Amino acid sequence: MSDRYQKFVLDLVQRPGNSNCADCLSPNVEYTSFNLGIFLCEACASIHRSLGVGISKVKSIKMDNWSEDQVKCMEACGNLKAREKFEQLVPTCYKRPRDKDPQVLREQWIRAKYERLEFMDPEKQTYLAGFKEGYLMKRGKDDKKFQRRRFVLSETDNTLKYYNKEDAREPKATLRLDEINAVIVPEKVGNPNAMQITFEQGSNTRSLFLQAETGKEIVDWFTSIRSAKLNRLTIAYPGATEAELAQNLTHSFLMEGWLSKTGPRQGDAFRRRWFTLERRKLMYYDDPMDAFPKGEIFIGHEDKQFAVRDGLPPGIKSQGFCFTLKTPDRHFHLSAEVLEDKTKWMQALESVISQPLSPQDSSSNFGIKQNKKAKRISVLNLVRH
Incomplete structure (x- = not known):
């Protein structure tokens, strides 16, 4: 009998809204909160368990046994109805976390919805x-x-x-x-x-x-x-x-991580730096938590001679997994420590370079200051027109 109930729950997963996690929209739905009538991914289910059974009762779709009453709860609700109830008054400014977002954003979103009921009471x-x-x-x-x-x-x-x-x-x-x-x-x-x-x-x-x-x-x-x-x-x-x-309130970094780069002179050795890609600005630091970057690189559009190429030009000794970032003023020789990182960085940079400059990019005042380390580029007015 419990197998029949489990099959029914699996069928419910296929209904509109249920095939993605009710909280972070992950497509990997494996759990439920049967008293709330929602379908969850493993990460969100673990947060629901921390709320206590007085708020959320978590059950695995495949590994736990199901009763008729529990199945009826799931059938009566589902993710779409739950959102209508618990997300009535979500402010536009509230960042709805997705499955790749930091744990604290996901946890507080879940606690705000089901524990504090913040989106049902504007006060x-x-x-x-x-x-x-x-x-x-x-x-x-x-x-x-x-x-x-x-x-x-x-x-x-x-x-x-x-x-x-x-x-x-x-x-x-x-x-x-x-x-x-x-x-x-x-x-x-x-x-x-x-x-x-x-x-x-x-x-x-x-x-x-x-x-x-x-x-x-x-x-x-x-x-x-x-x-x-x-x-x-x-x-x-x-x-x-x-x-x-x-869309312009805050923005996550497109990429961060360690890369090595050479200096501007022929024969300069590779030095390990922490890189951060923030919109069209690529910054590099000695340490990830330095207050100021050693240098900043504006990433423009491909029709202005910006490009990313695999490998290094002749005469540059390769180190690790190398690629070249081309700008009108300089070619940056970069090296990742593993192939996967190199691929991700190239894809992230290419995605920026392939996008035409938006009005705020085009009208921004790019103040360029040359110092001993690198060009520092100031990007202002990131408000969408």
């Missing part, structure tokens, strides 16, 4: 207030230690400020919300509740690395930044929809 969405004040641990630029700092976000003033001392009258730094990007980076920082903020400081890109005590706290800060930016864009561009504007 619980405190990150939409346009103002947020609190403490985060910030990594020092020079001493590399994380220290407790007071942060204040103001949508009205278009600022994110932080103070080195609790009683300080003047902030240590004031960042324009319009010009910052925020990315959740647990693996890079070695803390599950970590965020990186990047912004332009002079002609350089500056990074702040922040930690929070809880996952909810870091995601609330992340969402508060996105909410404030969206509200300001809505006023600035009244003809655009929120969905269009939401």
Whole structure:
């Protein structure tokens, strides 16, 4: 009898909306929460178990036995109906995680939906207030230690400020919300509740690395930044929809990882660097958590002599898995440590180069400053017109 019930559940998976995880849309559906009536991937199912059986009762589709009542619960609901209930009021600024996103984003999304019921009650969405004040641990630029700092976000003033001392009258730094990007980076920082903020400081890109005590706290800060930016864009561009504007609130890095590169002179040796591809900007660092990159490379379109080619030109001694990034000003000789990394980097760079410059790319003011290490390129105005 239980085999018949299991077959029925497998048939339910094929119904519209059920073949992808209810929370992260992964196509690998293997579990359910039978009291909620939803189908889940393994990763999301593990988070549901941590909620407790009072909220979510997890069951494997194939490995567990099924009862008639449990099957009826699944048949009566399903992923589409559950979303109508638990995602009634998801703000446009809230980042809906996908299966490749960091664990903290996925966990807080699930807890917000089923534990805190945030998307059924707008009063619980405190990150939409346009103002947020609190403490985060910030990594020092020079001493590399994380220290407790007071942060204040103001949508009205278009600022994110932080103070080195609790009683300080003047902030240590004031960042324009319009010009910052925020990315959740647990693996890079070695803390599950970590965020990186990047912004332009002079002609350089500056990074702040922040930690929070809880996952909810870091995601609330992340969402508060996105909410404030969206509200300001809505006023600035009244003809655009929120969905269009939401694409420009924050953006994850397209690629990150270790590569080796040669210097600009013939015969320069390969040196290992941490590379980050952020939209059309390729940056490289001595260390992944350096405040400033050693160099920045603007990645333009293929019709302007930008290209990626396998291998190295004659006369350059190969090291590892090599490829060449061609720009109008210089050819960069790069080497990955494994073939898979080389393939991913080439594909990521080619995807950028093949895309025509958007209006914000074309109208951006690219200030180029030559220093001893490399050209540093400042990219401004990343707002979609």
